[in-house]
Amino acid sequence: MADEANSFRRRSFKVIDPDARLRDQDNLMAYVRNPDAHGNNQFRTIPKDAVVNIDQVRSVNRGVDGPLLFGHAVDANGNPIGWTSTRNFEGKFVNETLAEMPPEGTDKKGANAAWAGGKFLRQVTLVPIVGARLQLLYLALDTVTPYFELVRAAAAEGVTVGINSGFRTWREQKQLYDGYKRSLPGYNMAAEPGRSKHQNGIAFDIDVPGGAGNPCYDWLAINATRFGFLRTVNKEPWHWEYDPVQAQAAQAAGTFKLERVLI
Ligand SMILES: [Zn+2]
Missing domain, CATH: 3.30.1380.10 (Muramoyl-pentapeptide Carboxypeptidase; domain 2)
Structure with missing residues (x-):
């Protein structure tokens, strides 16, 4: 049964959002920008229809709205592309699983x-x-x-x-x-x-x-x-x-x- 955890590691994901922006790995709520030839900062994105693998997922809590999930995209050879919202992928990550959470301690009203x-x-x-x-x-x-x-x-x-x-x-x-x-x-x-x-x-x-x-x-x-x-x-x-x-x-x-x- 354990092999149902971390489901995202066993498949690839197609980018469906035309504006799939990369995020700053140290602050996932911020976008990565690169200056263009005119010195304007452009958002860096993953092209629409690109197919990527995801090797890590992180969640960022937004209070009452619940957490936002971000995936670390890599190409078919495992080369890093960057972090982006899991909402940018086909299926939007519905039914994907993350790492198992075994019980911690014996609190009868605890999370597990x-x-x-x-x-x-x-x-x-x-x-x-x-x-x-x-x-x-x-x-x-x-x-x-x-x-x-x-x-x-x-x-x-x-x-x-x-x-x-x-x-x-x-x-x-x-x-x-x-x-x-x-x-x-x-x-x-x-x-x-x-x-x-x-x-x-x-x-x-x-x-x-x-x-x-x-x-x-x-x-x-x-x-x-x-x-x-x-x-x-x-x-x-x-x-x-x-x-x-x-x-x-x-x-x-x-x-x-x-x-x-x-x-
Ligand atoms: Zn019910």
């Missing part, structure tokens, strides 16, 4: 602590992954391979699968719950910290705007149970769980949902 039903379960290794909206999200290592089996099968049929939430830390769940309790704008119903399926690593919020009729949703409705995924929450068409036993039972019953899921 998995919970279920209000009880601490264990410390899990996490794999950072780029979400459908280019957020940096996390998956529990055990679910990474099944998720990519589903992603690849969908891609083979022209369907893009991406996620908007995966594994959540205690802190993230607390923030979502507090926002929900205080009816803050942008916050949906959320479980109490320790009680969300997103905290034991089996829940995936898949980007399926509108639910039924959305090409990704319709593909999942037909195919997801084959990969061990099924819908488990009423009125949340985006919320799928990796639960091979329940998924198989649902498939045998000719459905892709738990019985309690009506809409």
Whole structure:
């Protein structure tokens, strides 16, 4: 399963942005400029349609907007080209994974602590992954391979699968719950910290705007149970769980949902 981490190292990327600017390696928020013959500073860019490899990724935190990701581009011979935003590449890095994050310490409310039903379960290794909206999200290592089996099968049929939430830390769940309790704008119903399926690593919020009729949703409705995924929450068409036993039972019953899921 470990080979699903650092996915970007095993493929090449095509530049699709016509203005793919290189960044200063010491300050990735700044562009590299070169003076032209007239002494004007020009941005240095990677030409559109160039195909590059990426040997390193760094993230720069921007506060509430989450991190921006930058990749270090090299040519086919490994010669350095420079740092640029991963948004400049075809696919924008959606579903690319970064280096595994093994548990650090034993804090039951720490970043790697998995919970279920209000009880601490264990410390899990996490794999950072780029979400459908280019957020940096996390998956529990055990679910990474099944998720990519589903992603690849969908891609083979022209369907893009991406996620908007995966594994959540205690802190993230607390923030979502507090926002929900205080009816803050942008916050949906959320479980109490320790009680969300997103905290034991089996829940995936898949980007399926509108639910039924959305090409990704319709593909999942037909195919997801084959990969061990099924819908488990009423009125949340985006919320799928990796639960091979329940998924198989649902498939045998000719459905892709738990019985309690009506809409
Ligand atoms: Zn969810």
